[in-house]
Amino acid sequence: MFPGPCLFLAMTGLYCPGCGGTRAVWYLLHGHLCLSFRFHPLVPYTAMVLLAEAMTFLAAKVSGNGKLYLGHEKGFLYLAVGIVAVNFAVKNYLRIRYGIDLLADSL
Numbered sequence: 463m464f465p466g467p468c469l470f471l472a473m474t475g476l477y478c479p480g481c482g483g484t485r486a487v488w489y490l491l492h493g494h495l496c497l498s499f500r501f502h503p504l505v506p507y508t509a510m511v512l513l514a515e516a517m518t519f520l521a522a523k524v525s526g527n528g529k530l531y532l533g534h535e536k537g538f539l540y541l542a543v544g545i546v547a548v549n550f551a552v553k554n555y556l557r558i559r560y561g562i563d564l565l566a567d568s569l
Contacts, residue, residue, distance in 0.1 A: 479550045482565045504545050511538050
C-alpha cells in the first residue's frame with residue numbers, strides 16, 4: 463500500500479528525516495490525526511499552520527485590518543525544522559536503543 467523502505471533506511475538502518483511522511487499524509491487525509499502524528503508530526507503541524515495562516519490572511523483582507531494576519535512564516539519554519547530534527551532523533555533512538563519501531567504498521 464505504501465512505498466517500501468527509503469534508500470537511507472536500506473543503507474544505514476536508520477530512518478531518514480522524512481521517513482513516515484507519506485503515511486502521515488495518507489492518514490491525515492483519511493481523518494486519522496493521531497496516526498498521522500505518529501508517523502511524522504510535521505504533516506499535521508504543517509496542515510494546522512497552513513490553515514491558520516490562510517484563515518488569518520483572509521480575515522485580514524476581508525476586514526481591512528492587517529494586524530489580524532499571523533505572518534510568522536520564519537518562526538513557523540524554524541519550528542518545523544526543530545520538529546523534523548526531534549522526530550529524526552527520537553524515532554532512531556527508540557529503534558536503536560529499545561527496538562521500538564514507531565513506523566511499523568502495528569505496535
